Amino acid sequence: MANNDRTLDEKLPYTPSPTETAFSGHVAIPMPEDPDSPPAASQKKSWLARRAETMFAGKETFNLNDTIVQDLDSCPEGYPQLAAFQASDDSFSQYRGFGYLHSRILLALQAEITVLEGDLKAIDEYDWQEDGRQDYLKSRAKDLADVEEGGYEGSRPELLNKLRNKLIEYDDMLIRARDLGAFQRPSKRDYHSLRSWYYSNAPLLDSEADCIKHKEDIVTLRQGREWAGFDGLIETSLRKIDCKLVRFLFCNSELRRKTIDENAHYYSAARIETFVALLITCVIFILLVLPVVAMYELTCNSSRDATFDAVGVLIVFTLLFSAAMSLLTKARRHELFAASSAYCAVLVVFISNFNNVGQVSASHR
Template identity: 45%
Template sequence: MNNSTNDLKVMEEGEVGKECAQTLELLPSLTGKTAVPEIAGTTRTSSFVSKSEKNAIIEPTKDVKRCGVKGWFTFVPSFTKLIKRIPRRPSYNVPVNVRQLEQCPRGYPNLAAFLDSNESFTLYRRFGYLQARLLLDKQDEMRKLEEKLDEMDKEDEENRSKRLITRDLKEQDAGPRRELFKAIEERFCEYAHILTTAQTLMAFNRPAASDYQSVANYIYNREPVVEDERTWIYCKEDMITLRAGREHAWLDTGIERLLRFLHCQLIEWLFCSKETKLKSRGIEVYYDRSRINAFVNTLIALIILLLLVVPIYILYHLIHDVNTGRAYAICIGVLLVSTLAFSAVLSLFTRARRHETLAAAAAYCAVLVVFLGNVSP
């Protein structure tokens, strides 16, 4: 009976051993290593592989797994070693090509390089006076053509001509009117083109006082062109800038002036990029616009946070500590002062429009009022 039981056990282990042996043969291809070494003094056969050895291959979380046969060990690599590392591509340092002011010849090349060195320096004249003169001239031409058309209509009405009620006329009858309409169309297209161009130029932003002063100082000190050809910079009221004035407000200008006044190696390292440093080797200093915008946004966020936390802290202590009629009056004063400070920050530090400032101030005041109403003494 015992012999039959042992034979049955050997047969079962032989079936499992065959499956485990096949898996062991595939292990080197999965792990990238050689087959599991054999222990000295033992003989490895496929018929004596237990289930524990098979589990050692399926579960590679432990470094050492004991096989079913006594004295057998298999070393399975850890899970992290099974993961193939993705090779990294070598990074390529893109060369920076920046036009320096000192490399441009003195004259219009140097002036053009300076105006292009910073988006704040893109100042040009819109020639508003010439626009008005052209529009008045084309307008008067259109007026004369309009009067001529009215005279022609009155003449046809007096003669009871069919020219006013139909367009199906002979060439000799319709010729003069067609020539007049052709001239009206040409003059009107010219007039409309000048009108739309003038409207587009009128929509451009006016340059900031600091930007205009910077360009004027450069032209006055460097004298890139002759006197007669640099007088355009004196027409301050006729200047426009190509720069969009979305967020460039008083705070941006103040920070730029402060950075130029306190310029040092630390400020240059913080606010000057590699490209801006290459623009000039002289006294001109160029700051990275994105870094200044990030600093301004951080500063505004901190100010808004203080305007929310400080009034709430004051109102909380006034209600809980004092709890008198005078304390409620002080709370109303804190609400008014806080809302006024919040509106001033939006008006001075951002380019928010009037209705946007009004809506933001109303929402801010509503938050404080709700907090004040929900806090019980």
């Protein structure tokens, strides 16, 4: 019977519940919970709560604004710090173009090609004037066969091969020189900023720092913006009135972390362009509204003198509009002419309409 009971127990083992404890002697041993069974608290959570936990899991450790900024002060002095400074802003990306050396190399290649051209011309004239050699000018196959049979140097095929290699080298150099000539020169403000940093920090030895003194040979990688001249004036003004408020409005967190040097000023180009756009919008609004109001007041009198005064106002504001377009934008001549003509035409339409209104009101009186 005992054997039967043990056999029955082995077939049907007893599994304690998670809350039960097994006893061994007089010591209570807690039984581990089943890892496959979900906790009781999570079973009571709603589907929306579990979905929210899944969506926002790990959000506390993710920061979108956590960026790495090249700190100028942590760079070793010398070329590392100079490279970090010139890469910190587009206005400081100024390098020598070596225009003189490009010209020397182009002239040397040009002279070599000219000599080869003269040799080719001499061979052609010799074959043309020598009896029985005219066919070598008419057939490349015979020309090559003559070289293989004669085995002499300075033949036409060999000369043409040299010319081809030289022309490829010359054309490549010529195209590169043209592309280099398309680079813009740095503005006076940007060049002086870089020279001032050189003078204050002295990153290189005097013998290697002379490269920055070749002002006529310096090119910039900075692309011209639409209102580059006016933007430069705004940047210069911000540097003169630099304060905490200016840095807060025109600097982002990355620019503030670049350096602790008070003489180095970094401003966000996007914020400056937004500020310039706002200023130009205000100027255009004033130039459109003020002449209309002034001409309306003048033409309400419906007198001859008032009409001439309105024409004078039209001329003055048209000149102001043209000056604003020329100074605040980089408009071309035909664009400036078209915009000024359109502006003048709009004011003429207002004058004619106001004169009609003045005449109608005078007739009713």
